Amino acid sequence: MGTFKIEGGHQLKGSIQPQGAKNEALQILCAVLLTPEVVTINNIPDIVDVNKLIKLLGNLGVKIKNIGKGSYTFQADDVNLEYLESDAFKVDGRGLRGSIMIVGPLLARFGKGYIPKPGGDKIGRRRLDTHFEGLINLGAKFRYSKEEQFYGVEAERLKGTYMLLEEASVTGTANIVMAAVLAEGQTTIYNAACEPYLQQLCKMLNRMGAKISGVGSNMLIIDGVESLGGTDHTMLPDMIEIGSWIGLAAMTKSELTIKNVSWNDLGIIPSVFRKLGITVEKQGDDIHIPAHIDGYEIQSFIDGSILTISDAPWPGFTPDLLSIVLVVATQARGSVLIHQKMFESRLFFVDKLIDMGAKIILCDPHRATVIGHDFKSTLKAMTMTSPDIRAGVSLLIAALSAKGTSTIQNIEQIDRGYENIDERLRAIGAKIERVE
Template sequence: MKLIEILGELGVKTTRLKKGEYQFQADQVDLEHLKSEQFAQQAASLRGSIMIVGPLLARFGQALIPQPGGDKIGRRRLDTHFVGLQKLGAEFTYEADQHFYQVIAKKLKGAYMLLDEASVTGTANILMASVRAEGITTIYNAACEPYLQQLCKMLVSMGAKIDGIGSNLLRIEGVNELTGCKHTILPDMIEVGSFIGLAAMTGSEITIPSAGVEHLGIIPEAFKRLGIQLQIQGDDIFIPAQNEYEIETFIDGSIMNISDAPWPGLTPDLLSIFLVVATQANGSVLIHQKMFESRLFFVDKLIDMGAQIILCDPHRATVIGLNKKHMLRGTTMSSPDIRAGVALLIAALSAKGKSEIFNIEQIDRGYEAIDQRLQGIGADIKRVN
């Protein structure tokens, strides 16, 4: 919603047709708004605001954006975005005192590039700029998450020419113009994974309808490694009630290791969920968060609730499962980021006693009306203030 508000202030006509369906028309974009204090404050509060840079550069030859905010989960550099745009011919400047980034280009030209990391948002920004660049753009080490695949397919429906969709090698032939389109976005795979974890932790029977199963990659299999039973029924996922679940070991009996990796590997956004689910499993697991160095720093709150976790270093935590023999206990805590926040919420719903979670706007950013939806399936939860 914040990004839609930013687009509206920028001059994009946004119309809510019905719940979950919006219409956008960007025929009166006000570039002067990019220099306003209002834009600076709004864009700085949302990391997703960086996504307007590529389209603005492609269409108007310039873009201005403050250093974006978002979750405090470690260093999240933007080099990939701007190095890629520079490869296309943009001039980049950074105003250190104002924390503003600017790119300008009279004309974008296709280029070969090897991304230094398979950044999802970086790939998307470069992709959206390159579809209007003159000539051929080749992007190696491109992110290929389902979100990127959907963006590519949407751009193709608008007239773009993109080869290699779903792979780490994209080839884009620039076009002179794009047209409007109608597109349905995918179900949120992180939310799907969160509800699988919620069902396991609370011993609940839950059906997740229209889960976009074919786009979930190895997520269901990763939960099965923790011993969680789930059944794929068409495009629905059924999780039966389980009194306990046992973590698998490797063939030689060594401790299971669950780690994130670029797609089609396991998405890092779900590691917080896997970690909290493991606290009530039978067995032990090493959670290895490779991408962000501060994402595991919420485990102290789980330890306060009675979880047995050893934080090895900023990237690794060993979880010794309690096998639901010793329930977590309710406590007061604060949500540090979206994924840790919902992991703490899952822990609170499974804990004995009452818990209070502050800073819930972090959770709201990724989970719409989460309290109401959880109430709908029987959770004793209420929003205060």
């Protein structure tokens, strides 16, 4: 098990390039199963979760070639459907949450899709009902083995229909869209997720020959086609990593430039950090964060009440950045209420920040009040364990701002979502060492 040793209290300086978007990659890679033709994908992040999915596709018989850093070709012209019912698949499929999105493409193209209960972060209940209810609406027959925790859907030919999703699930919408593009007739998905990564998937499918309208809205209309062809696709920069670097710059009082961020796809992320008092400057397609030598002050609402930052489906604030916002608030001037609505276990890492000296009141599993130190009292170094990807990076940011040497264990969680994070941080002056 790997460990990071971090000597905190140092200012960083320079520029950093965000990796390709993890959450987009998991959708886009599954979409290669929809065609027997070659699909070229660029800006794929070299991270554990994505590499696991690429390996799973290879085990399914997809021909995969690495043609450069972050660039691969995929050709699913000889898919091994027997692998889906093997013991090996039951192990491989449980290894990551994103494996659920192979079900829609397999069902649409081959008439059946199976998946074991997928793994991923332990951040609370993440039900799969939206995925399977959508596929059932398209005409699939559903089965589930409680003993093996194994799901299956089968259909000779899917048929388009109207459906209203109970929740605007990103992965659920992606799965249903990938099934509907090859269904007979027209499908309407209302209350669809409309995150930039879902928009990217729809644009890619349209280039492959799909007919999807309403992209970017919460109502998608899909006219089914007989087959899809190949295409080239380049993934967006990872907005969660961009938000992480904004928070890192503020907490370490560092001047940083985040390169090529695709501003138009960041939504309200810059404005949320500005509400914390952080200066976020737009320079072309880059973000520049000046050194906050005098700290940063949290705004209040217009009526003077305490600022509340909460997560919501796009275009609301992404839940993946609430952990970052929380840790950044520990050194702000003022107070803020963090309301994590979607997952009931995601705030439990705050006990580690409290042990470091942060002033945080965990009101309940969904809400935490943070009273900022205004850098008058620094966080203290300590040994801690990363519980999930985003909490792990939040603890890493806390450690880089703390005086002394901290140790973070279980860094495999961080590696699941951040590419070569220690090397990239050392390049801008961080004192971080990976110990195997």
